[in-house]
Amino acid sequence: MPEIILKNVSKRFGKFVAVDDLSMVIGDGDFVTLLGPSGCGKTTTLRMIAGLETPTEGEILIDGKTVFSSERGVDVSPDKRDVGFLFQNYALWPHMTVEQNISFGLENLKWDKERIRSRVAELLATLKIDQFGKRYPSELSGGQQQRVAIARTLATGPKVLFMDEPLSNLDAKLRTEMRSELKRLHAETDSTFVYVTHDQLEAMTLSTRTCLMKEGVLQQYAPPLEVYHNPANLFVADFVGSPTMNFLEGVGRGVNLDEIKMSVSGLDLLFSPVSGSITLRDDQPIVMGIRPEFVRIGETGKGRARVYAALPSGMETVVKLRSGDQLLTSVVFGSIDYEADGEVGFGFDGEGCVVFDKETGANLAIGKLAII
Amino acid sequence: MTLGNRVRFFFRKPHNVILTILAVSLAFLTLLPLLSLLKDTVVVHPSEIMSVKGSKMGDLTFFHWKKVFSDGETSMNLFYKPLWNTIRVSLWSCLIAIGLGGGVAWLVTRSDMRWKPFVSTVFIFPYIMPSWTLAMAWLNFFRNRLIGGAPGLFTALTGIETADWFAYGAFPIVVVLGLHYAPFAYILIGGILRNMDANLEEAAVILKAGRLKILSRITLPIVMPAVLSTFLLVFSSCMSAFAVPAFLGTPVRFQVLTTQLYRTLNGLNPGYGYIMALVMIVIGTGILMINQWIIGKRKSFTTVTGKSSNISFARLKAMRAPISIALVAFVSLIAILPLVTFAIESFIMAPGDYSLKNLTLQFWVGKGSEDIGGGEPGILLNKYIYLGLWNSVKLSVVVAFVAGTVGALTGYAVVKARGTKLASLVNNLAFFPYLMPSMAFAAIYLSMFAKRNLFIPSLYGSFALLVLVGAVKYLPFASRAGMNAMLQLSNEIEEAGLIVGIPWWKRMTRIIFPIQKSSFLSGYLLPFISCMRELALFVLLIVPANRVLTTMLFQYNEKGWNQYANAINLLIVLIVLVFNTVINKATGASIDKGIGG
Numbered sequence: 031m032p033e034i035i036l037k038n039v040s041k042r043f044g045k046f047v048a049v050d051d052l053s054m055v056i057g058d059g060d061f062v063t064l065l066g067p068s069g070c071g072k073t074t075t076l077r078m079i080a081g082l083e084t085p086t087e088g089e090i091l092i093d094g095k096t097v098f099s100s101e102r103g104v105d106v107s108p109d110k111r112d113v114g115f116l117f118q119n120y121a122l123w124p125h126m127t128v129e130q131n132i133s134f135g136l137e138n139l140k141w142d143k144e145r146i147r148s149r150v151a152e153l154l155a156t157l158k159i160d161q162f163g164k165r166y167p168s169e170l171s172g173g174q175q176q177r178v179a180i181a182r183t184l185a186t187g188p189k190v191l192f193m194d195e196p197l198s199n200l201d202a203k204l205r206t207e208m209r210s211e212l213k214r215l216h217a218e219t220d221s222t223f224v225y226v227t228h229d230q231l232e233a234m235t236l237s238t239r240t241c242l243m244k245e246g247v248l249q250q251y252a253p254p255l256e257v258y259h260n261p262a263n264l265f266v267a268d269f270v271g272s273p274t275m276n277f278l279e280g281v282g283r284g285v286n287l288d289e290i291k292m293s294v295s296g297l298d299l300l301f302s303p304v305s306g307s308i309t310l311r312d313d314q315p316i317v318m319g320i321r322p323e324f325v326r327i328g329e330t331g332k333g334r335a336r337v338y339a340a341l342p343s344g345m346e347t348v349v350k351l352r353s354g355d356q357l358l359t360s361v362v363f364g365s366i367d368y369e370a371d372g373e374v375g376f377g378f379d380g381e382g383c384v385v386f387d388k389e390t391g392a393n394l395a396i397g398k399l400a401i402i
Numbered sequence: 403m404t405l406g407n408r409v410r411f412f413f414r415k416p417h418n419v420i421l422t423i424l425a426v427s428l429a430f431l432t433l434l435p436l437l438s439l440l441k442d443t444v445v446v447h448p449s450e451i452m453s454v455k456g457s458k459m460g461d462l463t464f465f466h467w468k469k470v471f472s473d474g475e476t477s478m479n480l481f482y483k484p485l486w487n488t489i490r491v492s493l494w495s496c497l498i499a500i501g502l503g504g505g506v507a508w509l510v511t512r513s514d515m516r517w518k519p520f521v522s523t524v525f526i527f528p529y530i531m532p533s534w535t536l537a538m539a540w541l542n543f544f545r546n547r548l549i550g551g552a553p554g555l556f557t558a559l560t561g562i563e564t565a566d567w568f569a570y571g572a573f574p575i576v577v578v579l580g581l582h583y584a585p586f587a588y589i590l591i592g593g594i595l596r597n598m599d600a601n602l603e604e605a606a607v608i609l610k611a612g613r614l615k616i617l618s619r620i621t622l623p624i625v626m627p628a629v630l631s632t633f634l635l636v637f638s639s640c641m642s643a644f645a646v647p648a649f650l651g652t653p654v655r656f657q658v659l660t661t662q663l664y665r666t667l668n669g670l671n672p673g674y675g676y677i678m679a680l681v682m683i684v685i686g687t688g689i690l691m692i693n694q695w696i697i698g699k700r701k702s703f704t705t706v707t708g709k710s711s712n713i714s715f716a717r718l719k720a721m722r723a724p725i726s727i728a729l730v731a732f733v734s735l736i737a738i739l740p741l742v743t744f745a746i747e748s749f750i751m752a753p754g755d756y757s758l759k760n761l762t763l764q765f766w767v768g769k770g771s772e773d774i775g776g777g778e779p780g781i782l783l784n785k786y787i788y789l790g791l792w793n794s795v796k797l798s799v800v801v802a803f804v805a806g807t808v809g810a811l812t813g814y815a816v817v818k819a820r821g822t823k824l825a826s827l828v829n830n831l832a833f834f835p836y837l838m839p840s841m842a843f844a845a846i847y848l849s850m851f852a853k854r855n856l857f858i859p860s861l862y863g864s865f866a867l868l869v870l871v872g873a874v875k876y877l878p879f880a881s882r883a884g885m886n887a888m889l890q891l892s893n894e895i896e897e898a899g900l901i902v903g904i905p906w907w908k909r910m911t912r913i914i915f916p917i918q919k920s921s922f923l924s925g926y927l928l929p930f931i932s933c934m935r936e937l938a939l940f941v942l943l944i945v946p947a948n949r950v951l952t953t954m955l956f957q958y959n960e961k962g963w964n965q966y967a968n969a970i971n972l973l974i975v976l977i978v979l980v981f982n983t984v985i986n987k988a989t990g991a992s993i994d995k996g997i998g999g
Contacts, residue, residue, distance in 0.1 A: 082607070113608065117604070121602050123605075123606075123624070124624060125623045134611070138610040
């Protein structure tokens with residue numbers, strides 16, 4: 031059963047380090063997203079696993095077989111790794127019809143003609159592109175080209191599928207539609223998916239595990255909800271989630287054994303961790319991270335703030351509050367139109383606020399936050 | 403809307419004004435000559451009164467048509483054999499150019515070969531240098547006793563007498579033309595390979611296609627339309643080449659259409675020449691039509707290529723060092739060695755004797771002496787050389803300025819009005835001169851402007867005629883460059899200026915031109931270089947007062963004053979290379995940008 035293991039993989043282009051000492055295990059049947067801003071090394075990582083790029087150092091195993099090892103001098107070519115690859119711009123061959131594009135891989139496997147024909151017909155039907163079989167790629171819309179590319183990748187039935195930002199060239203509506211199709215595909219084909227994206231929403235909604243990278247270095251590798259609720263560091267917390275997390279910077283002091291007191295622009299806050307404990311140095315600079323859904327607006331709240339702007343979108347309303355010189359983002363269910371500059375009360379809910387060390391950015395503790 | 407208003411609105415857009423002016427003037431400068439040429443094939447010219455019995459000048463006659471096409475042995479020697487030679491030579495040259503240029507293009511863009519910067523710079527040299535440079539170098543090396551005088555370097559060094567077929571005629575012409583146009587193919591094919599998404603090949607690798615299969619089923623079919631159109635462009639360039647067959651073919655009476663054209667137009671039967679010119683234009687136009695048909699097919703790939711983000715080079719492995727070294731050596735051989743032979747030949751007193759005591763500065767700085775070269779002084783003391791040099795530079799600068807500017811405007815207007823009938827008409831008219839063989843083009847202009855024509859006075863022998871013919875002939879290069887520049891520029895850039903009320907003239911000079919400076923300047927550079935090294939276009943139109951370096955070189959060569967010819971050639975090549983390098987370094991303009999690689 032295919033399991034992909036990366037051991038200390040690095041890739042350097044001249045002096046530039048694209049991927050730095052990356053180790054991870056992609057389990058069988060996983061849907062793993064490689065997530066990060068552009069230039070973080072996610073595409074390079076994917077291409078190295080597929081064999082399109084040669085790592086500078088490290089070892090890669092697919093299904094128990096070493097496909098690359100810098101030490102032992104192993105470098106299995108991409109066609110022998112038994113993988114599928116879906117390219118960002120589809121890479122459909124412009125001189126072949128849709129059918130020829132799909133059947134090309136099967137011909138290489140020396141399937142007989144009858145079998146190829148029925149397999150192509152089956153794929154065309156699955157992906158709802160049966161009427162385009164005889165057309166050339168340039169005669170199809172972006173969404174149709176995308177489906178052809180998927181059909182071509184699936185044709186040979188690879189157990190591992192690599193996708194490099196496959197949805198980034200589609201418009202918003204099609205993208206949402208194709209997202210559910212891809213998730214469905216993952217369930218039906220029972221293959222391992224590795225998926226590159228810079229869209230955190232895509233990563234959140236699609237994957238079973240998310241690998242977040244920054245400047246070639248792995249930041250966190252965990253299920254998406256864990257990444258969301260328990261981000262390993264400031265970068266992860268900031269990158270994942272929309273609207274983004276609120277960050278309050280200040281100096282913390284330990285009080286009552288386990289609790290922390292900090293004051294930020296007129297607000298006195300008390301943090302109590304939900305699990306484990308936390309100790310700070312004296313006057314250690316910290317950053318308090320609060321997800322927008324934990325900022326509750328209501329007259330019972332101890333904090334006072336003015337409405338900076340309200341952005342109702344139907345199902346929910348994003349409200350920006352100004353308290354002192356701090357801007358706070360809050361999300362309220364339903365559409366409520368707050369008047370600009372009106373005064374409201376607010377408080378903090380839930381047990382998911384995060385304390386980060388300002389210097390290293392590391393996650394120190396998760397817990398409850400209260401205004402005192 | 404009234405018609406008056408429609409016309410007013412139409413002309414309020416600057417690009418429509420430009421298109422209209424261009425359509426009218428280009429029709430006058432390219433279509434009218436064609437009609438004039440047609441007429442010239444059926445009238446009796448002054449020198450033909452004797453051969454066309456009982457005729458007066460200007461009489462209508464089908465004498466020329468009959469002689470050229472259906473007069474047994476005469477037609478055979480006059481037309482059919484040279485035509486066959488032309489086709490044969492062009493085809494083989496094309497194959498060499500495409501094979502070599504395409505191969506180097508693949509190595510430079512797709513493999514991990516070493517020393518790419520050196521190869522890609524120096525490999526272009528043979529195209530920048532005059533086409534006969536290699537022909538003269540060939541003669542310097544391999545000439546034998548057939549044409550009298552001393553044998554070349556090869557024989558002097560090895561003692562082996564070269565065979566006639568090796569020294570002159572079809573074989574060396576094919577090799578030299580092939581080498582000359584290989585950089586052209588390299589630029590075009592390299593451009594395609596660079597733009598072709600590497601993902602297309604990688605997708606096939608993932609689907610378990612072997613190397614050979616990828617090449618034959620994916621890479622080649624995708625670049626094939628472009629390679630074919632490169633093939634056709636190179637073919638029509640080879641077909642209209644004059645200097646190379648003139649240098650290498652004449653000693654063994656190997657005639658092609660262009661050399662026949664020169665003989666008949668300069669001799670007693672210009673009518674024959676005009677018919678041959680027409681044939682060449684018909685072939686050229688046919689080639690263009692085939693080309694457009696290929697490009698217009700639905701499989702055309704241009705619409706689907708994405709950005710080529712991740713190019714992984716093919717690993718040459720064990721062959722890396724040998725291939726790299728061989729290519730560097732080869733490139734040096736065809737680009738640098740010829741210059742060395744010119745230098746050597748120009749310092750030699752008695753041809754064929756390469757010993758040290760036979761070296762002389764006579765042909766560079768010697769005073770004229772009766773027994774050497776008809777008493778001409780060395781070229782650095784020869785005031786006629788300086789006159790020719792001045793004429794060459796003056797002509798090239800003026801032609802480059804006119805062609806480059808008109809080309810930039812053409813590019814601007816055609817791209818702005820993309821899709822309209824007027825735009826495609828102007829586009830085609832601007833490209834048409836490319837299809838006219840230089841020699842034929844010059845011949846028509848000669849016949850059209852030799853006497854008063856409409857409001858234009860007789861231009862025969864004038865500098866203006868040279869400028870006119872040069873500017874029109876090189877307009878295709880310039881307008882291509884202009885179009886490339888404009889296509890890369892989004893329309894909003896100009897509209898942002900329009901909206902705040904910047905007048906058109908300022909938008910052009912302060913916004914559009916500066917942004918695409920290097921692309922537009924490439925449109926000036928190409929005509930300049932082409933003009934500096936042009937022979938076929940000017941050889942019929944030059945009079946002693948306005949002769950240029952290239953025609954002087956041709957004359958020295960015809961007289962057999964080898965050393966002068968070599969010295970002048972070296973001079974031309976150096977000027978062109980220096981100009982090209984300086985402009986390239988200073989502005990970023992380059993030949994490949996102009997051609998659209």
